[in-house]
Every structure is written in structure tokens, then in C-alpha cells.
Amino acid sequence: MASCAGTSSMGECPRGLHEECGVFGVWAPNRDVSRITYFALRALQHRGQDSAGIAVGNGKTVLVRKDMGLVTEVFKDEDLQAMQGKVAIGHCRYGTAGAKGWESSQPHLSAINDVIIALAHNGTLVNFDELRRELIDAGVPFRSSTDSEVAARLIGYFTHATSHLRSGIRKTMQMIEGGYAMVLIRENALYAFRDPHGIRPLVLGKLDEGEWVVASETCALDIVGATFVREVRPGEIIRISDDGLISEEGLPPRQTAKCIFEDVYFSRPDSVQDGKSFYKVRHDMGAQLAREAPADVDLVISVPDSGTPAAEGFAAELGLPYGTGLVKNRYVARTFIAPTQSLREMGVRLKLTPLADVVAGKRILMVDDSIVRGTTSKQIVRMMRDAGATEVHMRSASPEVVWPCFYGIDTADQNELISANKSVEEIREYIGADSLAFLSVKGLMSCVPKTGYCRACFTGEYPVAISEKYWGDHFLPGNRPRNLYPDQVPDVSFPPSSQE
Numbered sequence: 449m450a451s452c453a454g455t456s457s458m459g460e461c462p463r464g465l466h467e468e469c470g471v472f473g474v475w476a477p478n479r480d481v482s483r484i485t486y487f488a489l490r491a492l493q494h495r496g497q498d499s500a501g502i503a504v505g506n507g508k509t510v511l512v513r514k515d516m517g518l519v520t521e522v523f524k525d526e527d528l529q530a531m532q533g534k535v536a537i538g539h540c541r542y543g544t545a546g547a548k549g550w551e552s553s554q555p556h557l558s559a560i561n562d563v564i565i566a567l568a569h570n571g572t573l574v575n576f577d578e579l580r581r582e583l584i585d586a587g588v589p590f591r592s593s594t595d596s597e598v599a600a601r602l603i604g605y606f607t608h609a610t611s612h613l614r615s616g617i618r619k620t621m622q623m624i625e626g627g628y629a630m631v632l633i634r635e636n637a638l639y640a641f642r643d644p645h646g647i648r649p650l651v652l653g654k655l656d657e658g659e660w661v662v663a664s665e666t667c668a669l670d671i672v673g674a675t676f677v678r679e680v681r682p683g684e685i686i687r688i689s690d691d692g693l694i695s696e697e698g699l700p701p702r703q704t705a706k707c708i709f710e711d712v713y714f715s716r717p718d719s720v721q722d723g724k725s726f727y728k729v730r731h732d733m734g735a736q737l738a739r740e741a742p743a744d745v746d747l748v749i750s751v752p753d754s755g756t757p758a759a760e761g762f763a764a765e766l767g768l769p770y771g772t773g774l775v776k777n778r779y780v781a782r783t784f785i786a787p788t789q790s791l792r793e794m795g796v797r798l799k800l801t802p803l804a805d806v807v808a809g810k811r812i813l814m815v816d817d818s819i820v821r822g823t824t825s826k827q828i829v830r831m832m833r834d835a836g837a838t839e840v841h842m843r844s845a846s847p848e849v850v851w852p853c854f855y856g857i858d859t860a861d862q863n864e865l866i867s868a869n870k871s872v873e874e875i876r877e878y879i880g881a882d883s884l885a886f887l888s889v890k891g892l893m894s895c896v897p898k899t900g901y902c903r904a905c906f907t908g909e910y911p912v913a914i915s916e917k918y919w920g921d922h923f924l925p926g927n928r929p930r931n932l933y934p935d936q937v938p939d940v941s942f943p944p945s946s947q948e
């Protein structure tokens with residue numbers, strides 16, 4: 449479940465919040481769909497670095513290539529050359545459910561008689577264990593232990609039963625719960641669908657000759673020369689084929705609950721949601737934080753790169769000098785994985801180095817996007833002091849992360865979240881800062897576009913109910929999640945009532 453799948457072989461999580469996955473799909477019969485997908489995946493690479501994969505539909509069948517590693521490591525020119533077709537999907541993974549290996553990489557294939565489908569998923573399904581067991585009892589084989597393969601197999605199972613792929617998708621949506629943005633192809637058509645709360649992002653775009661693309665973020669549209677059309681709506685199923693684009697309701701939309709951590713950290717700053725770039729959102733968060741927790745310092749610096757827009761906003765709001773005080777080694781992966789605390793600390797030092805020329809003799813204030821375990825903050829505060837800073841103040845441009853995520857983000861369990869275990873003053877002492885402050889939830893909400901959000905990691909209010917059996921594993925004793933809509937738990941008894 450929300451345990452740290454990315455480190456399963458090593459036993460411990462690295463720093464706090466980690467990426468999700470990136471998904472992309474294209475329907476463009478007269479273009480090089482595999483190369484378009486390749487470029488889009490490179491734009492989405494920040495969302496997952498465990499594995500990458502592309503599936504292409506060539507009118508007759510579906511071909512897939514996937515492997516562990518970055519997009520550039522998995523695909524050589526000749527691989528793309530060999531994958532010609534009219535429709536394609538791609539995926540880059542940071543695992544949240546199931547093991548880390550090749551079998552878990554996406555897209556996942558599923559055969560329905562002689563029709564092959566390939567599915568790519570961003571998100572986590574909270575009830576996949578039960579569904580997987582039911583499918584296994586029904587004789588359905590599995591290659592991996594991931595939630596995403598359960599969705600692929602369910603769609604195969606129900607499509608077989610109903611003879612219609614869209615009915616198969618709809619039936620599957622009725623059974624799965626959690627966060628999902630999914631793209632799927634068969635040999636001649638592209639499908640895209642999204643969970644009814646819209647927890648995970650998915651946007652629709654158009655190429656200049658009217659062909660269609662879908663992607664996790666608008667930065668992938670920009671890179672392939674597509675223009676943004678609209679979001680895939682919560683609960684919607686889109687089908688794109690020679691017959692054009694067909695939209696239908698897979699499930700009635702529920703209360704919109706977009707992941708607010710896309711705004712805080714996950715999405716690229718140049719991506720846009722609800723008309724506002726994530727750069728601007730983060731800049732505003734920094735300015736709001738400056739109003740809530742100002743400080744008298746000589747220099748504001750960011751914890752690069754994800755803290756940069758907020759640090760700029762913080763400095764601008766108070767009219768303080770802003771500079772580069774930490775240099776980031778860009779060849780250290782975003783998700784540094786290490787088995788012990790001392791190796792994690794070494795990982796931070798490998799990634800971030802202080803600029804003594806800039807910070808020595810100054811009162812420094814550092815802005816990061818978030819503090820999760822506190823590993824990064826503790827290290828960089830010490831680095832600043834060693835580099836000669838006379839005062840070191842720390843600010844988090846997001847509220848305190850107190851609750852684990854179950855919908856597609858790889859958070860630590862609650863006992864590993866520093867804010868679940870210590871007061872702000874205790875954290876300040878632990879990281880060794882002269883002052884520490886977090887943006888308030890209210891302040892955060894004033895910076896993001898006006899829509900519905902999931903913000904469970906800050907508030908413990910979960911839009912998709914978390915069943916009781918997970919509590920013991922993931923919450924501190926005495927803590928329980930507040931399920932916002934407890935009546936929305938689906939019946940996963942299997943097979944479902946109708947076989948229409």
C-alpha cells in the first residue's frame with residue numbers, strides 16, 4: 449500500500465515525499481507516435497525514474513517495450529524505429545504498490561480473446577488487494593503484484609464478459625477505489641479515464657492537424673507541440689479513434705479532490721492547472737509564507753530546484769535580497785534511495801553544496817517546498833553554519849505533512865513524518881535552525897486555483913475512504929484518518945452483479 453515500494457529491497461524509505469508516475473497517450477495515424485511519446489515521457493521524467501515504457505497500436509496489434517531506468521536509458525533510436533503505429537501510450541514509474549522490478553513496469557498488457565490492450569496508470573488503488581485475490585480465484589493470471597496490473601486484468605475480464613471495451617472500463621471504474629489517471633490503447637484506439645474525484649491529473653491536448661494527446665501535465669503537451677484543450681473530467685472515459693473523440697461518463701463525478709501536492713512539489717513549474725502555472729502558485733505560496741512568518745535576514749536562498757519559486761516569492765514580498773546559496777548536483781537523481789540514515793544524509797550532501805562565498809557572515813533564510821522527515825533541512829542547516837552563516841532560518845512553503853498518502857504518492861508511514869512526531873519548536877531544535885515556520889493550510893488554499901482539493905497529508909481528511917485494516921500499519925497508535933465520504937466504499941464482491 450502506501451509503504452515505500454521504491455525501497456522494498458532495502459527496507460527503508462529515503463527522504464519523504466516521492467514522485468508519482470507520468471502517463472501520456474497519442475492518437476495520430478500519420479505521425480511517428482512512438483517518438484512523440486518518447487519526447488513527452490522525457491518531459492514527464494521528474495514524475496518517476498524507476499522504469500519507462502511505451503506501447504504502440506499499429507492497426508493489427510499492440511507492441512510494448514519497457515525496462516528499468518530512465519526514458520533515455522530504455523529507448524534507443526532503433527527501438528523507436530521498430531515501434532511504428534497510429535496510437536501509443538507511455539509511462540514512467542515511481543512504484544507505490546507492488547515490487548520495484550521489471551514485472552511492475554508499465555504499460556501492462558492484457559489479452560481479451562485476440563485483442564490486446566495496454567494500460568498505463570498514475571495513482572494508487574486502495575482496494576487492489578481484494579480485487580487481485582478475487583481475480584486470481586476466478587482464474588486470471590498475474591505477472592506482477594501491482595495495483596495497475598489489477599486494473600488491466602479487470603478491464604480484460606469485464607470486456608470479455610461484455611464484449612465492449614468501454615463497458616469493461618466502466619465496470620472496472622465501478623470496482624476500483626483510489627487515485628487514478630489511466631491511458632489505454634488497443635490496436636486502433638486510445639482511451640483515457642480518471643478517478644471520480646480527479647485526484648490524479650490528466651489533460652487533453654490537440655496537435656496541429658487535429659490529432660489528440662493526453663498527458664499527466666501540460667509540460668508534456670508543450671514539448672510535443674500540442675495545445676491544451678481541457679482536463680479529462682473526473683469520472684470521464686474518453687475514446688479516440690478513426691471515429692473521432694467520444695466522451696462518456698464512466699462514473700458520476702464526486703466532490704473534486706485534486707492532489708494539492710501537485711501544486712506544492714510534484715508538477716513541473718511550467719505546467720498549468722486551472723489557468724495558473726505551478727510556478728505562479730509556488731511563488732504566491734512563498735509570498736504568503738513571508739506574510740505569515742517574516743524574518744529579519746540578510747539573504748533569502750532556495751533549496752533547489754523545487755523550493756526556488758517559493759523562495760523568490762518570499763524574498764520579493766519582504767523586499768529582501770535573494771541569491772544562490774546552495775548548488776545542486778544535477779546528476780544526482782531526484783529520488784535518492786539509501787538504506788540507512790547516515791547514507792541518506794550523505795545523499796543530501798552529495799546533492800546540495802553550500803556556497804560559502806555567498807553565505808559566510810550573513811543571516812540566511814532558506815525556503816524549501818516541504819519538510820517531510822526533516823533529513824534535508826537538518827543537513828542543509830548544518831552546511832550553512834559550516835559555511836559561515838551567522839544565523840540560519842528555515843521556512844517550509846507547505847503546511848506540516850502529518851498524514852500518509854494512499855493515492856499515488858510514496859509517503860513514509862506516519863511514524864516517519866517528523867511533523868506527526870514533533871512540535872514545530874521540537875523540529876526547529878532537531879534541525880538546528882534559529883527559526884522555523886510552515887505555511888498554514890489556509891494560506892496554501894489562498895494561493896491555489898479555486899477548485900476542490902485533496903489535502904489529506906496535511907489535514908488527515910481523506911476523500912477516498914481508508915479501510916480500517918490499514919490503520920495499524922500506517923498510522924500512529926490512537927490516530928485515525930477522517931474519511932470524508934465513508935458511504936462511497938464500493939462493493940467489490942466478484943464477479944459483479946451484472947454481466948451485460
Ligand SMILES: O=P(O)(O)OC[C@H]1O[C@H](OP(=O)(O)OP(=O)(O)O)[C@H](O)[C@@H]1O
Nearest residue numbers: 463464754782818819820821822823824
Ligand atoms: O524532509 P525530507 O524528508 O528531507 O523531505 C523533504 C525534501 O524532499 C524533497 O526533495 P527531494 O530531495 O526528494 O527532491 P528535489 O531535489 O526534487 O527537491 C522536497 O523538495 C524537500 O527538499
Ligand SMILES: NC(=O)CC[C@H](N)C(=O)O
Nearest residue numbers: 468469543544545570571
Ligand atoms: N506512482 C504511481 O503513480 C505508481 C502507479 C502504480 N501504483 C505503480 O506502483 O506502478
Ligand code: SF4
Nearest residue numbers: 707708853902904905
Ligand atoms: S494525501 Fe496529499 S499527496 Fe496524497 S493525493 Fe492527497 S494531497 Fe496528494
Ligand SMILES: [Mg+2]
Nearest residue numbers: 751752753754
Ligand atoms: Mg527538495
